[in-house]
Amino acid sequence: MxxxxxxxxxxxxxxxxxxxxxxxxxxxxxxxxxxxxxxxxxxxxxxxxxxxxxxxxxxxxxxxxxxxxxxxxxxxxxxxxxxxxxxxxxxxxxxxxxxxxxxxxxxxxxxxxxxxxxxxxxxxxxxxxxxxxxxxxxxxxxxxxxxxxxxxxxxxxxxDGITPQEAIKIFDGEEVSPPEKKKGGLNIALIGNPYTVYDSFSSLDIIQRLRKLGARIYTSEMIPDEIIEEKVRTLSKKIYWSFGKETVGSAFHFLDSPEIDGLIYIISFECGPDSLLKEIVDDKARKNKRVAYMSLVIDEHTGETGMDTRLDAFIEMIKRRRAKK
Amino acid sequence: MKATFPHMGRMDIFIKGIVKALGMEAVVPPTSSKKALNLGVKYAPEFVCLPFKLMLGNLIEAFERGADTVIMVSDRGPCRLGLYGLPMQIILKNLGYEANWLILNTPHALHGLFQLGIEKEVVKYRDKLTFVDGLLAFHFGWKKMLAIEEIERLSLKIRPYEINKGDTTKGLYQGMEAIESADNLYDLKKAKDAVIKDLRSIPQDRNRRPLKIAIAGEIFVVLDSFANLDIEKKLGELGCEVDRTIWFSTHILHHVGLDKFMRRSKGKAVRAARPYLKHPVGAECNATVGYAILYAEEGYDGFIHLMPFTCMPEFVAGGVLTRVSKDYNIPIFTVELEEHSSQTHLMTRLEAFVDLLKRKRQKRQGLEGSRGD
The missing domain is CATH 3.40.50 (Rossmann fold)
Structure with missing residues (x-):
């Protein structure tokens, strides 16, 4: 055996x-x-x-x-x-x-x-x-x-544009239909530690929720390492946590890329690295008037209703911004 | 240049000593207090660790007093300390405090000092100062630090025996002031001797047999009596002889590799922890576990593990210590410190812990006694 x-x-x-x-x-x-x-x-x-x-x-x-x-x-x-x-x-x-x-x-x-x-x-x-x-x-x-x-x-x-969860499903031999490309849909980037974002228990399946609201999801894994490396080099001190570097680098990249409408930073409460890095990402996002930004701090008590309300409001905000333009 | 630095225990005495001997100017932030903590909590990220909040509060208070250069230590991870600088710079900038930041990219004090010497801001003093001046200043600061630590150590030994509660603490604070105001090595020696004599003459009851407790954990909260709510004093007044595992001087000596021959060196502790922790986790984690083992073997009654809330390396230590406590039969009390920690709460828990230790000792003595009969 x-x-x-x-x-x-x-x-x-x-x-x-x-x-x-x-x-x-x-x-x-x-x-x-x-x-x-x-x-x-x-x-x-x-x-x-x-x-x-x-x-x-x-x-x-x-x-x-x-x-x-x-x-x-x-x-x-x-x-x-x-x-x-x-x-x-x-x-x-x-x-x-x-x-x-x-x-x-x-x-x-x-x-x-x-x-x-x-x-x-x-x-x-x-x-x-x-x-x-x-x-x-x-x-x-x-x-x-x-x-x-x-x-x-x-x-x-x-x-190529699918989430790690789906890529794992494909690897295990399951059929996964790639998300449809809707015209005029919102493009939302998700950043954070992979083990917080992709676990559907801890993130309350945020990816599916956002998709239901008509958003196309971008994650930090989709960004080549060189770009992340280049983006974090603008900081005066090297970030020495692997995922921290990825988070900050991809946040900077998403804030600069024209196709992204919204950026969501998912942090689990008491996460050591993220507690400091949030300050850096917040600061950069505050100065960016184009991309809508929200950070979600989650723990085991986070409720589905609260999450839905915040996501609805976030999407609504982006739509209004678009309409204004 | 009006340099400032965040507090960590009585490190200010060391730095002030150097600065004084060099004839430079430094803005020492007011001693950590509720006010500094509240300022830090207000502007710091929500669940960052206590040292960050306190240091931020210190710096804000120093800026209010006109400081324009910040000296900070840093390292290469994995603890958060190494990245304190970046968010602090952002927060303080948003508050309107522009400053020069001299971030010493290594916790190794000597190396840091050399780096500082090369920094352009200090170069201005070059024509007046020589390398020997620098060395002498460092020597003076170091001696001052050692003197402070010596009287602190002595106070820990005397406090459980004092007859009038509070005598030792009063003597200690007076002594610290006397040592702080010493201007040269001769005055320093004289002040130190006087303080030691004073402390020894405190009325004591030498018939007591105090419980022996060791304190270890994250370096900032172990060294800083404001952050750890004066836990040494509390334990001493509950009748316990406390031994602190980390001192500012031993930390520096460890980093320059000069503590190899000391009885309780950090290296020894890390080696002792090896059966439980197979890899250096970072910061003091391995040493904390090792010290618990070493002190248990020395026959200490209890062990207190201090950590800031959300501290990453010390969480690992806390988990492993639950096992060490069982294997070595030593009660271990982990105290998580944060801005909401209250004096009364800690006191109640300490009293319970000390009670437990007393009963444990009585039980053991009872057993020994019956065997003797």
């Missing part, structure tokens, strides 16, 4: 799932993903939780608990840094340790140390991840290469 690897549908699932899944499947493991977040899953995690922190981290706990008795290994990589010069927020570096400390009876955690800031660490971590399934480094490497090809396809699909 194949070894079962559990991947929680949280945090960087929305960014790396195709890569992880292909890699483990190629090595002969069976990948099990937890169900999409529901109130029930979330509450399960909250019971075990100590202290207080952002919504995405709280959600991981629930996913891990639901996976725990179904799998042989839990895949919770220790992502210190995923690109050169930047790192992730400290939660990612400590998450496997916190999970271990709070819930000692979990199945073994594959806490692969991933830090591209260090030279040669990447290859080592990949082998570290694969060696439990196949001892042969070449096979592990081949599996990784295949995974990377799948991952690039996934990224390309996103760049």
């Amino acid at each position: 194949a070894i079962k690897v559990g991947i929680p549908r949280a945090l960087l699932y929305y960014r790396f799932y195709p890569l992880w899944k292909t890699f483990f499947t190629e090595l002969g493991a069976e990948v099990i993903v937890s169900e999409p977040t529901t109130q029930e899953i979330f509450k399960k995690g909250l019971k075990k939780f100590v202290g207080d922190t952002c919504l995405p981290i709280k959600m991981v706990f629930g996913h891990v608990i639901t996976l725990a008795d179904k799998v042989d290994y839990l895949f919770i990589p220790r992502l210190v840094s995923i690109e050169r010069d930047t790192c992730l927020c400290p939660h990612f570096a400590g998450l496997p340790d916190v999970l271990c400390a709070i819930m000692p009876d979990l199945p073994p955690i594959l806490d692969i140390h991933f830090n591209v800031r260090k030279k040669g660490a990447t290859m080592k971590s990949i082998y570290e991840a694969g060696k439990r399934f196949n001892k042969n480094p070449f096979k592990v490497y081949r599996a990784y290469q295949k995974a990377q090809r799948e991952y690039e396809k996934f990224l390309k699909r996103i760049k």
